[in-house]
Amino acid sequence: MKNQNGIRVHLYFMVLFLLAMRFSPVAAQETTPQPQPEQGILFISDRDGQRTLEVMNADGSDIHPLVDSPFEEGGKLQSASLPPDGQTLAIVSHKDRTGTGVPGTDAIFLLDIHSRLVVRLFDEGVNQGFPAWSPDGKRLAYLWGGGIDVNGYFEVRVFNIENGQTQTLIKGQSGVMAQAIDYDAAAAIWSVNWSPDGQQLILDAFTALPDGYHILVVINQDGSDLHRVTSNDVKAFLPVWGSFSNKIYFVQGFSGYHEICSLDLDTLKITVLSDIRKALPDERQPYITQLDVSADGQIAVGIGLRKSNSIYLFNPEDRTFVNIIQDDTVTNDLLGWVNLPSVQS
Numbered sequence: 001m002k003n004q005n006g007i008r009v010h011l012y013f014m015v016l017f018l019l020a021m022r023f024s025p026v027a028a029q030e031t032t033p034q035p036q037p038e039q040g041i042l043f044i045s046d047r048d049g050q051r052t053l054e055v056m057n058a059d060g061s062d063i064h065p066l067v068d069s070p071f072e073e074g075g076k077l078q079s080a081s082l083p084p085d086g087q088t089l090a091i092v093s094h095k096d097r098t099g100t101g102v103p104g105t106d107a108i109f110l111l112d113i114h115s116r117l118v119v120r121l122f123d124e125g126v127n128q129g130f131p132a133w134s135p136d137g138k139r140l141a142y143l144w145g146g147g148i149d150v151n152g153y154f155e156v157r158v159f160n161i162e163n164g165q166t167q168t169l170i171k172g173q174s175g176v177m178a179q180a181i182d183y184d185a186a187a188a189i190w191s192v193n194w195s196p197d198g199q200q201l202i203l204d205a206f207t208a209l210p211d212g213y214h215i216l217v218v219i220n221q222d223g224s225d226l227h228r229v230t231s232n233d234v235k236a237f238l239p240v241w242g243s244f245s246n247k248i249y250f251v252q253g254f255s256g257y258h259e260i261c262s263l264d265l266d267t268l269k270i271t272v273l274s275d276i277r278k279a280l281p282d283e284r285q286p287y288i289t290q291l292d293v294s295a296d297g298q299i300a301v302g303i304g305l306r307k308s309n310s311i312y313l314f315n316p317e318d319r320t321f322v323n324i325i326q327d328d329t330v331t332n333d334l335l336g337w338v339n340l341p342s343v344q345s
Helices: 004-021 175-180 340-344
Strands: 039-045 052-057 064-067 075-081 088-095 105-112 118-120 128-133 139-147 152-160 166-171 188-194 200-207 213-220 236-241 247-254 257-264 269-272 287-293 299-304 309-315 320-323 332-339
Touching: 039 075, 039 340, 052 075, 052 340, 064 088, 075 128, 075 332, 088 128, 105 128, 128 188, 139 188, 188 236, 200 236, 213 236, 213 247, 236 257, 236 287, 247 287, 257 287, 287 332, 299 332, 309 332, 332 340
Parallel strands: none
Antiparallel strands: 039 052, 039 332, 052 064, 075 088, 088 105, 105 118, 128 139, 139 152, 152 166, 152 188, 188 200, 200 213, 236 247, 247 257, 257 269, 287 299, 299 309, 309 320
């Protein structure tokens, strides 16, 4: 029998080699400006009885599977992130251990789209989740140490593809985080996303006491200048950067419903963009499960409905939501926008 640790190490370095090839000097010679690639949507669907990673056009057409199998025995596809070049998927697999006395765990796997080579990236025995590729595809931010069952993760880490090194940017339970959010209790971290220029990240920090609230926090890519950008009463979560580095979109929780908002980082002015109860009058308390903004400014929204989850396009000018998957028998969970040519080649 082959040594499993040896196989894992071998696969790990094979993945690093394939990833490093994307940034070779030969590829870097191309300097001709390219037009903005057509945008598509990456999502998870249960249409075939199991959670499958799928891609579709922005109008909901041409749905096709990208990944249709789990990455570990008993694993369940939880989330995924795809870099702009579409070559390497970072995928989170959740392993449920109900009844065993051991908590369920989330693990990050890397999948090379063309070779289909897949390997578990970290082997620490601790949850890792919410992977987010940097705009240049050279760094993978992720959350570490904890999980949904303990109200979020506790660290933000960044894995550098070029040198294989991991940097811890912030610990949710650290004094630095407590000082940034002006609260002396531990903070869990629920999400992480990059700015368009790759120089900053935005976090959704959650404190359980005294009332339990979400705060948006910005940090530089080197771990410096951690600071909050929303107050306690805003109840902001699911933050994503827009096409420009001075604007953030997020979801604000009101009493019994959610709304999409924008935040100007220069002035810290918040604008409520949606009126979800008016836009979806037939749904009782629809809630937003995910939010993402494309490179050309389109806003995709995952919404939880009475029968299932679906994916909408939101137009902030007229406050309308358009359901691009008209099938309430299937649950479709939005992940985010992708460059279609990169996943179709």
